[in-house]
Amino acid sequence: MKRYGSVIAVKPDKLEDYIYHHAHPWEKVNAMIKECNIQNYSIYYKDGLLFSYFEYVGEDYGADMEKMAADETTQRWWDLVKPFQTPLDTRKEGEWWAAMEEVYHLD
Amino acid sequence: MKRYGSVIAVKPDKLEDYIYHHAHPWEKVNAMIKECNIQNYSIYYKDGLLFSYFEYVGEDYGADMEKMAADETTQRWWDLVKPFQTPLDTRKEGEWWAAMEEVYHLD
Numbered sequence: 001m002k003r004y005g006s007v008i009a010v011k012p013d014k015l016e017d018y019i020y021h022h023a024h025p026w027e028k029v030n031a032m033i034k035e036c037n038i039q040n041y042s043i044y045y046k047d048g049l050l051f052s053y054f055e056y057v058g059e060d061y062g063a064d065m066e067k068m069a070a071d072e073t074t075q076r077w078w079d080l081v082k083p084f085q086t087p088l089d090t091r092k093e094g095e096w097w098a099a100m101e102e103v104y105h106l107d
Numbered sequence: 108m109k110r111y112g113s114v115i116a117v118k119p120d121k122l123e124d125y126i127y128h129h130a131h132p133w134e135k136v137n138a139m140i141k142e143c144n145i146q147n148y149s150i151y152y153k154d155g156l157l158f159s160y161f162e163y164v165g166e167d168y169g170a171d172m173e174k175m176a177a178d179e180t181t182q183r184w185w186d187l188v189k190p191f192q193t194p195l196d197t198r199k200e201g202e203w204w205a206a207m208e209e210v211y212h213l214d
Contacts, residue, residue: 003149005149005151005158005160007151007153007154007156007158018210019210022210022211023210023211025211025213030213033213034213038213039213039214040213040214041211041212041213042110042112042160042209042211042212043209043210043211043212044112044114044158044160044207044208044209044210045207045208045210046114046195046197046205046206046207046208047114047195047197047205049114049156050210051112051114051151051158051160051207053112053149053151053158053160088153088154090153090154098153098154099153100151100152100153100158101151101152101153102149102150102151103125103126103129103130103150103151103152103157104129104130104132104148104149104150105148105149105150106132106137106140106141106145106146106147106148107146107147
């Protein structure tokens, strides 16, 4: 299992929309996330930033992410929610959410 | 089980120290964290911010936090690492790490 932490900003005037839609996630989007071997997935908000934490339990993260990106319902969900976000300037090439560095872990 | 996400800043000139000590945590501090019913505890870093995620599996979070705060080894650890951090001005009264709001969760 591999843990992923990442961060992105949310537009102040879109925070309410972001929270509303994530309180009412689409069933098919959730199902695809699980099908792509992601579990125990949480998103937190504070002071304009969103932090996400999830656990990947599959064998090929890249392949699973490609599968998710190819899913039409997921694409429509992203079309809905990505305009609410502002990715960090410091993210790496190809990132939307910026990966964070794990500096501590205790099981 | 209850999940907690929280955030704090790290002083730029102390980041290296913070990372070093968290890569070499004191055994007794880790043991006390577990004894206080916290598990699956991760800390992530990006752009001057630390994000922590953990799961509380006990019955009385307040009592467990008091127990942890009363532990002498934990106090010495905090004396070491707290000066590396800058708490957010927007934290609530009594907080060091600022609690974040959970806006999404998928098991």
